[in-house]
Amino acid sequence: MRIGIDAMGSDDAPGVEIQGALTARPLLGGEDRIVLIGPESLLREKLAGCGVADWAEWIEIHHAGQVIHMDDSPVEALRAKPDSSIARMAQLHRDGTIDACISAGNTGACVAAAQMRLRRLANVHRPGIAIIMPTFHGPVALCDVGANVACKPQHLHQYAVMSSVYARTICGIQSPRVGLLSVGEEEGKGNDLIKRTHELMKADASVNFIGNVEGRDLFCGTCDVMVCDGFVGNVIIKLVEGMAEGVVRGMAGEMAAGLPPELAPQAKKAAKTIMGKYDYNEYGGAPLLGVDGICIICHGSSNHRGIMNAVRVAKTFSTTGVNERITTLLAGESR
Amino acid sequence: MRIGIDAMGSDDAPGVEIQGALTARPLLGGEDRIVLIGPESLLREKLAGCGVADWAEWIEIHHAGQVIHMDDSPVEALRAKPDSSIARMAQLHRDGTIDACISAGNTGACVAAAQMRLRRLANVHRPGIAIIMPTFHGPVALCDVGANVACKPQHLHQYAVMSSVYARTICGIQSPRVGLLSVGEEEGKGNDLIKRTHELMKADASVNFIGNVEGRDLFCGTCDVMVCDGFVGNVIIKLVEGMAEGVVRGMAGEMAAGLPPELAPQAKKAAKTIMGKYDYNEYGGAPLLGVDGICIICHGSSNHRGIMNAVRVAKTFSTTGVNERITTLLAGESR
Numbered sequence: 325m326r327i328g329i330d331a332m333g334s335d336d337a338p339g340v341e342i343q344g345a346l347t348a349r350p351l352l353g354g355e356d357r358i359v360l361i362g363p364e365s366l367l368r369e370k371l372a373g374c375g376v377a378d379w380a381e382w383i384e385i386h387h388a389g390q391v392i393h394m395d396d397s398p399v400e401a402l403r404a405k406p407d408s409s410i411a412r413m414a415q416l417h418r419d420g421t422i423d424a425c426i427s428a429g430n431t432g433a434c435v436a437a438a439q440m441r442l443r444r445l446a447n448v449h450r451p452g453i454a455i456i457m458p459t460f461h462g463p464v465a466l467c468d469v470g471a472n473v474a475c476k477p478q479h480l481h482q483y484a485v486m487s488s489v490y491a492r493t494i495c496g497i498q499s500p501r502v503g504l505l506s507v508g509e510e511e512g513k514g515n516d517l518i519k520r521t522h523e524l525m526k527a528d529a530s531v532n533f534i535g536n537v538e539g540r541d542l543f544c545g546t547c548d549v550m551v552c553d554g555f556v557g558n559v560i561i562k563l564v565e566g567m568a569e570g571v572v573r574g575m576a577g578e579m580a581a582g583l584p585p586e587l588a589p590q591a592k593k594a595a596k597t598i599m600g601k602y603d604y605n606e607y608g609g610a611p612l613l614g615v616d617g618i619c620i621i622c623h624g625s626s627n628h629r630g631i632m633n634a635v636r637v638a639k640t641f642s643t644t645g646v647n648e649r650i651t652t653l654l655a656g657e658s659r
Numbered sequence: 660m661r662i663g664i665d666a667m668g669s670d671d672a673p674g675v676e677i678q679g680a681l682t683a684r685p686l687l688g689g690e691d692r693i694v695l696i697g698p699e700s701l702l703r704e705k706l707a708g709c710g711v712a713d714w715a716e717w718i719e720i721h722h723a724g725q726v727i728h729m730d731d732s733p734v735e736a737l738r739a740k741p742d743s744s745i746a747r748m749a750q751l752h753r754d755g756t757i758d759a760c761i762s763a764g765n766t767g768a769c770v771a772a773a774q775m776r777l778r779r780l781a782n783v784h785r786p787g788i789a790i791i792m793p794t795f796h797g798p799v800a801l802c803d804v805g806a807n808v809a810c811k812p813q814h815l816h817q818y819a820v821m822s823s824v825y826a827r828t829i830c831g832i833q834s835p836r837v838g839l840l841s842v843g844e845e846e847g848k849g850n851d852l853i854k855r856t857h858e859l860m861k862a863d864a865s866v867n868f869i870g871n872v873e874g875r876d877l878f879c880g881t882c883d884v885m886v887c888d889g890f891v892g893n894v895i896i897k898l899v900e901g902m903a904e905g906v907v908r909g910m911a912g913e914m915a916a917g918l919p920p921e922l923a924p925q926a927k928k929a930a931k932t933i934m935g936k937y938d939y940n941e942y943g944g945a946p947l948l949g950v951d952g953i954c955i956i957c958h959g960s961s962n963h964r965g966i967m968n969a970v971r972v973a974k975t976f977s978t979t980g981v982n983e984r985i986t987t988l989l990a991g992e993s994r
Binding site: 395397432459460470473474505506507508510512514515516518538539540541542543544552554555556558559560561562563564565566567568569570571572573574578597 | 730732767794795805808809840841842843845847849850851853873874875876877878879887889890891893894895896897898899900901902903904905906907908909913932
């Protein structure tokens with residue numbers, strides 16, 4: 325397969341993307357290629373200086389002369405910058421030149437480009453982003469985390485179906501337990517959206533629905549998939565990131581202050597280990613589920629391992645037939 | 660003033676409530692009384708065995724023979740248990756027998772009882788719970804955290820007004836910076852509710868509105884008040900609690916594992932210190948803002964310090980005229 329990578333997406337672009345493409349080689353089969361999308365001369369220059377002589381055996385370059393920045397308004401930027409790496413990449417996927425998209429750039433622009441250029445899978449109402457959250461009790465797939473901030477019950481129900489397929493494929497969980505995020509475990513708790521979604525999910529035997537869950541359940545090993553609307557999910561992922569940093573830093577400080585000076589490095593090391601357990605780079609980005617293609621969205625501050633793991637996710641996504649499975653499960657749905 | 664305490668609310672009731680009432684004595688003026696509401700004979704027996712001979716000088720008992728449990732459905736429980744401590748307490752507040760309510764019991768039942776028995780302040784659309792979140796950058800008032808899961812823009816706008824008054828009073832912040840929780844800082848980001856609320860808040864000169872904020876801003880010292888709908892706020896407080904426990908426990912474990920055995924207690928101590936910074940007991944519960952009275956809701960696992968601090972909050976709430984200030988600020992609003 326041919327895997328496109330937006331070379332200008334991450335905070336440290338294009339270095340991170342190039343390094344990611346180089347280290348991803350062992351993941352690729354003989355026919356597989358990585359297509360870096362960005363300013364051709366810049367990318368050639370960087371690749372020439374990378375010390376890997378044979379990069380051209382698995383990396384191709386496709387020119388894109390513009391860049392969408394993190395603070396650009398997604399839809400306006402896509403209109404104003406048709407030659408941007410994100411717009412070009414989505415177009416290449418649509419044309420069939422590439423079979424997957426990876427970007428650590430502006431999430432809104434990636435989602436909008438994918439939605440504009442790629443079709444939805446049959447019977448899918450709205451695509452959703454499913455992120456794998458590392459927790460002390462194992463990974464939890466959280467969907468949606470920002471593609472859709474105006475969810476309807478049918479959208480949330482489909483996120484449960486699609487994320488279950490994804491969690492089974494990527495995390496190897498045979499029958500993922502699905503929780504619906506609410507303000508209480510009881511069936512009647514929540515707002516109107518949640519109450520109506522609860523009914524839909526309860527009636528679908530293909531989903532291993534365990535009922536409503538609460539915020540704390542994300543860290544308790546209660547469920548393998550947690551479904552919420554994109555507004556709530558986006559608040560959550562940013563909150564968790566901010567808090568993990570704050571608590572770990574505070575804890576390291578407290579430890580260091582109370583320890584004999586020669587043991588202070590130990591506190592730093594523990595903080596690093598613990599942050600590693602929350603490291604999104606291990607999971608290589610979040611797929612936009614429900615589009616007829618493969619679109620993997622990475623964190624803006626991804627490192628090259630994050631990009632490399634996104635390549636791995638794209639490969640797994642393709643070889644295990646995630647989209648085909650979703651299409652089968654949703655075959656009975658009417659639009 | 661006469662401060663009512665639901666003696667049967669917390670996980671360790673009535674011991675915690677009784678101990679809280681006893682230790683609150685130094686906070687009370689000569690005219691102030693605490694009214695414990697619960698089974699009279701049980702409370703008398705416990706107080707007799709507490710080793711404080713003169714408790715009757717500041718503590719009274721008001722009998723209530725039923726208890727609403729944490730997993731009871733709030734509205735049904737209030738109907739089925741008219742003699743419950745929560746129902747009785749709300750009625751006592753309505754009658755003017757007490758001037759404030761404190762409960763560590765079923766939050767939904769407290770909110771429902773207050774909404775049924777106490778009037779709203781003039782021009783208030785919907786009451787909201789404002790919790791003070793301890794963070795490394797100081798306290799942040801988050802409102803609403805669960806009273807109202809079907810918010811309209813006017814509700815959120817009023818939460819900004821009311822929480823600002825509260826943050827100024829309780830946290831001593833002269834002009835609290837108010838952030839509206841969304842999925843991006845830009846004005847156009849968010850769902851329809853947030854976009855419409857943004858307009859209202861921008862137009863209100865009485866609110867020190869700094870614009871949209873994101874989940875991570877709760878831990879960055881970006882704002883002093885964060886406004887969100889009760890569904891999102893409730894998810895957040897439960898998420899933060901679950902995560903703080905998970906991260907701190909994990910960190911303590913990592914530290915202990917890497918340290919010489921004789922220093923392991925140090926790791927535990929640091930964990931305890933850090934958890935202390937997130938200790939809700941320090942803030943003594945969250946007021947239900949917008950009701951014509953004082954209703955302080957405590958965490959179910961509060962200890963006696965939590966109850967004691969709730970007494971302090973109730974006193975401050977009353978003496979600084981929070982409700983009068985809210986009424987003045989909302990005087991221009993139409994219902």
